[in-house]
Amino acid sequence: MNKSTGAGHPTRPFRAQGSETIRRASRMLAWALFGLVFFGLNIVLAELARRAGWVTHVFTATLIWAILAYLTAFLLLHRSLHLPALEGNSLVGLATTLPFVALLFAFAAFHLEYSRGALLLAYFTTLIWIWFGYQRYVRNYVPVFGYTDATALRQLEQMLAMPGAAPAGPTRLRAISSLAEAVHCDGLMLDRNATADPERTRALAQFKLSHVRMYSVERVGEMLTGRVALAHIDENFFDDHAAHYFYRFSKRLIDIAAVLSLAPMALPLGLVVALTIRIETPGPALFRQERIGLYGKPFTMLKFRSMGFDASAPAQFAARQDPRVTRVGRVIRKYRLDEIPQLWNVLMGHMSLIGPRPEQAPMVEEFERTIPYYPYRHLLRPGLSGWAQVQQGYVGTHEETVTKLSYDLYYVKHCSLALDLLIAVKTLRTLLTGYGAR
The missing domain is CATH 3.40.50.10700 (AF0625-like)
Known part of the structure; x- marks a missing residue:
């Protein structure tokens, strides 16, 4: 963040009316339309190559279908321009990949002929074009x-x-x-x-x-x-949250479908984790704990046990290099394998795949007394992963909990499919790198 004064600043052209988000969207829209010219040129060249006998008509047809994926990619990116520009690389990759994967599934579902070479050419062309435009007109601005x-x-x-x-x-x-x-x-x-x-x-x-x-x-x-500023929550916060009714309904359907899809992989992996826990230390492999969920209602959250068994231990923050964590526990916590049983919580409706992480009941009672607006994070179902987790990681102090709340309330205010997909991508990075584990 740089500070400067207006004195002696050279005159610059008058800026367009509207917010900075609108200006960024306008720039990207113009870039998308300009890119259609190159798509059209590729189609013309493909048709000439077909007449010369170098490619079949399927190659040209695939490029034409790819225009839909190209436009959808820009639409997805447009819907996510309210997010901080620092997330640009993740947003560009996500916005480009999803439409082309959907197009591939459409080809398979309707038994349509397509050219893999043309599809790859269109995908990488779109990826490079969107990335360059985003860097030039959004991220580097x-x-x-x-x-x-x-x-x-x-x-x-x-x-x-x-x-x-x-x-x-x-x-x-x-x-x-x-x-x-x-x-x-x-x-x-x-x-x-x-x-x-x-x-x-x-x-x-x-x-x-x-x-x-x-x-x-x-x-x-x-x-x-x-993040949301916690010094003042205005009426727009509740207006924005109320506008997400249909999104919450569709998100529940996505949660159920995702859990059922992950079950064939999660069940055998969970059995292996449970077995290694029982071999290392005595006690149950599963750990049950009361957490606070949607609208402040308590529920029993399931996890694989990563610490020595002590039913009388009080609620407390996880510390770095926590001596209570076992050797197996350090591995499963680093790669979030201890949270596999929470897929059952998602299926039962206690949790969602994406949302604010649920806290222990004693901690929630303390935070509600000491941190203004803390109960507002319970307006959505808690999640296996959330905006605060991928941006901040675990917290270990009261002050860091205040920062975490500012991320959680940003998600409550701006929750959308675009933001959920971004969190999912950053969660995969966490699973691969162990970022933020304690």
């Missing part, structure tokens, strides 16, 4: 936010400096004192609690009439960090 008072700047700095948080996206912050300086910013950052006076009101009205986009400090923080 550093937004400029202006501010009129130092209070807004201090609030943002406090939000960016939360303990245990992932690095924020790059931005430049500029103190402004006139309309001429404001119109060259991507937005004006405002302190929503600032005292309203006639002079300030007139100035803001002038900015608004000149198409200067105005954001609260909290909204700027969300765009840069993927």
